[in-house]
Amino acid sequence: MNASDLQKLTEWLIDGARSAPSPPAMMAQTCERLVAAGLPLSRVGIFVRTLHPDIVGRNFVWKQGGEVVVGSANYEMLDSEEFRASPLAIVFAEGREIRARMDGPDGNRFPIFADLREEGTTDYIALPLLNVDGSVHASSWTTKQPGGFTDAQLKALRELIPPLSRLIEVTRLRFMSTILLDTYVGNRAGERIMHGQIRRGHTETMDAAIWLSDLRGFTALSDRLPAETVVDILNQYFDCQVSAIATHGGEVLKFMGDGLLAVFPIDEYIGDTTKVCTQALGAAREARANVEAMQFPIGEAVERFRFGVALHVGKILYGNIGGGNRLDFTCIGPAVNLAARLEKMAGRLHRTVVTSRAFADACPDGWEELGEFPIAGFSKAERVYGLADETAEAYAPQPALYSSGSVVNSSG
Structure with missing residues (x-):
């Protein structure tokens, strides 16, 4: 040698x-x-x-x-x-x-x-x-x-x-x-942190499509099921969304109980608002199908689930926010607040997917107007849209059945 x-x-x-x-x-x-x-x-x-x-x-x-x-x-x-x-x-x-x-x-x-x-x-x-x-x-x-x-x-x-x-x-x-x-x-936030974007207040403004969703009937579900079962259900439920969001170019920023916040950046990665909103809508359709197909056995019954997602597009502030040396890499801004308000309206309107007018204008793909509604904290009312292929009746809660071999409906 x-x-x-x-x-x-x-x-x-x-x-x-x-x-x-x-x-x-x-x-x-x-x-x-x-x-x-x-x-x-x-x-x-x-x-x-x-x-x-x-x-x-x-x-x-x-x-x-x-x-x-x-x-x-x-x-x-x-x-x-x-x-x-x-x-x-x-x-x-x-x-x-x-x-x-x-x-x-x-x-x-x-x-x-x-x-x-x-x-x-x-x-x-x-x-x-x-x-x-x-x-x-x-x-x-x-x-x-x-x-x-x-x-x-x-x-x-x-x-x-x-x-x-x-x-x-x-x-x-x-x-x-x-x-x-x-x-x-998340990957994009992780890259920024690895490259030194770690100081509190270090933020940037970006245009993005915003996704906010939650699981319908989660409070009642948590009340009647063991905590370990609820965790298993949440993991399976989030699987239905995360893969769809990632496949269509989005990034999950935060899980909040049964809620999920994700963004689909426009400026930095593609620059085409219509294309990005179309991708976000594709993710919503895929996630809807995944959740509808989701089944979870509970004793002799089978649990079925519904969820709601609000889609909006606008400017967000993206970066480090927090107190002292405990920071969170997240996004804030009026556009995020509006998306959060719209997500709550999805349940009241018995819809899975709702959008703002800005999103519907950017992605004119089979929407129907659901009406103009006052939005808490906003000076102007907002026109809300839902998918034309999704009727409120199809999404309305159904009676829960608990007999042997029955389906338990967790919508609501």
Whole structure:
């Protein structure tokens, strides 16, 4: 092996692997430089835990002559027999290395070794990646070299692990910061926060279509069902909306009990008011269909649900608002207030989707005027519109039935 090349690789990792703009690129260059230095690697895997509501971690797998493949694992994977019977389970649990030559006494210790032998692997070592915060991650290294890794090659791998672990930890923390911001404040707001928009009062004005919705009959639902059941219902109900909003270019800013606030930015991203409002309406139609199809078994009955959404378009103030060092990245302004008032009117008018005149003018797609109504806090009355394909009678509350096999209606 070339000691000089290995030293340069170590220095490159310590310096932040600046020539590699992404984790896959860093891994590819690391493996290629190790091979060039005389380490006969055939397959390398890096397995890093993260903080994410859906995935427990990410994996990066390099094979000689191929691209780095990036994957993810969900939380159910931790309980799978495949994971429990793998060497990585020991590495994660105990933070120690696992070494086995395929023709040695440990060559049949784990089921995965049979697959590795079929690929021509002769030696395997899994090494823990220990982070400063005490968390344990894992790496695996294989070779097809006859006789397996030499002692010198294993020594080189073990010496490489500390600088590699430090770089992976920094990359992991940056990734987790982005994921957590996306999860709790949304992608666009998260990007602004990551780029330094963190001071109280740091706001900007933007034109946007505004979405405000809530679940009908939620108070009564919460009163008669266990709290755990209500949480399950809310999660399923929000799933019906969030995917539709994201698919049509919107961003969820806030969950407020059973309410949801989302925006569809106009200026910065598209600049076409009609197009953005059409997208917001498409999201509302999709969410309406999703909620109408939603069913939740409660004992011998099946719960059905209704919701209301108000759509408006106008200028909003978007940014950091709060007290002291506790801030919220949200939007405020008369346009948001009007949308909130319209959302309350949706229930009184027995409609799922209602809009302001400004939104209906920007997106003339089958609306019917529902009337002109005074709006609390506003000096002028507002003309309110509903979808022509949605009648008030179809949305009106129906009697609730609780007999065996019946449907419980949560509208109202």
